[in-house]
Structures are given as C-alpha cells and as structure tokens.
Amino acid sequence: DGIPEPLFEDSIHGFERFREWWTSNGFTLVESEHQLVYDTIEMAYGGTIDIVALDPDGKLTIIDIKTTKKSYYWPYAETIAQVSAYAEAYQRSLRGVDRLIALRVGKDQNDSVEAVELTDNHRTFGWAMFKAAWNLYENKRIVEALERTRKSKRKKK
Numbered sequence: 001d002g003i004p005e006p007l008f009e010d011s012i013h014g015f016e017r018f019r020e021w022w023t024s025n026g027f028t029l030v031e032s033e034h035q036l037v038y039d040t041i042e043m044a045y046g047g048t049i050d051i052v053a054l055d056p057d058g059k060l061t062i063i064d065i066k067t068t069k070k071s072y073y074w075p076y077a078e079t080i081a082q083v084s085a086y087a088e089a090y091q092r093s094l095r096g097v098d099r100l101i102a103l104r105v106g107k108d109q110n111d112s113v114e115a116v117e118l119t120d121n122h123r124t125f126g127w128a129m130f131k132a133a134w135n136l137y138e139n140k141r142i143v144e145a146l147e148r149t150r151k152s153k154r155k156k157k
Contacts, residue, residue, distance in 0.1 A: 014067055014105045021103070021113045026056040027063075038089035043134050049086050059098035062086055067107050075102035075116045077129060083118060084126030 003011075030052040037046040051063040064083045068074070079102050087097040100118040118126070 011107075013109050013111075014107050017111075017113045018065070018103075018105050021115065025115075027051075027053040027061065029053055030060070034090075036086070036089045036093060038085070038092060043131065043138075045085065045089070045134060047082070047086055047089070049090065052090070055099060060095065061099040061101060062090065062097055063101045063103055065103045065105055067105050069108070070104070070106060070111060070114070074104050074114060075118075077126075080118060080122050080126035081130040081133065082126075084123045085130040087123060088127055 032051050034049040034052055035046065036049065038044065049062055050065045053061050053063060055061050062083060064079065064086065066075075066079060083100050083102055087100055091097050100123060102116045102118060104114040104116075106112055106114075
C-alpha cells in the first residue's frame with residue numbers, strides 16, 4: 001500500500017529473479033538484515049548484512065544484494081570491501097564465514113541476476129581496502145577537529 005505502481009512493478013521483476021536464483025542454488029535462510037558491530041581497540045564500525053544462509057553443503061554464506069545496472073566493473077571494489085568487512089565482523093562475534101557472494105539484482109525488466117562468489121584474495125584485499133578507507137575517514141575527522149580547535153583558539157585571542 002502506498003507504493004507508486006511503477007516502483008512496485010519494477011520491484012516485482014527483481015524479486016522474482018532473486019527468488020528463482022535463491023531456489024535454484026538451494027540456500028537455507030539463517031537470518032536476514034543481521035545488524036552487527038565490529039569494535040576493537042584499532043577500529044569500530046557497524047553494518048547490516050542482507051542475508052546469512054547455509055548453502056546445500058552446510059557452508060555459512062553471506063550474501064550482499066545490490067540493485068544496480070549491469071556493468072563490466074561488477075562487483076565494484078567498494079562492494080568487495082563492504083562484504084569483506086561484514087565477514088570479519090560476523091566471524092569475530094559469531095562464527096566463521098565460508099562463502100561470500102555479491103549479488104546484483106537488476107531492476108529493469110530485461111536485466112538479470114549476477115552472482116559473484118568472492119575468492120580468498122577478494123576477501124583479503126577487500127578487508128585491507130576497508131581498513132584503509134576506515135583509517136582515512138578517521139584521520140580526516142581528527143585533522144578537521146584539530147583545525148576547528150586551532151581556529152577557535154585563534155578567535156579567542
């Protein structure tokens with residue numbers, strides 16, 4: 001109720017494609033929209049995992065769903081970093097993660113589902129990229145705070 005008809009129709013295409021992919025791959029849902037926090041002395045962040053599932057072999061799998069247009073560059077480096085960070089946080093707090101899947105679900109009627117299983121190298125370098133981005137963000141925040149303090153002291157003089 002309340003969703004504009006064109007938006008609703010677009011979502012049906014993606015949902016049906018997702019359901020077909022899910023069923024054909026034999027996953028069992030463990031949980032969806034799992035909120036997590038990674039909090040260590042070095043860094044802290046949080047996020048929400050789209051899907052945690054078991055594959056037919058019982059391997060714990062994190063599935064991150066993106067609704068984006070088809071692209072030669074899929075999966076994007078940022079997506080790989082994000083999913084790798086989810087895996088690090090999940091295994092730190094709960095249990096090991098066996099598989100990571102970045103799943104592109106096209107919104108357009110003629111688009112498709114594109115699943116990419118991330119390799120151990122994706123995971124290693126994605127995690128390194130995430131940590132580097134986190135460090136950049138945190139150091140920028142500190143430098144900006146230092147500048148605000150310096151300017152504030154100068155105004156008082």
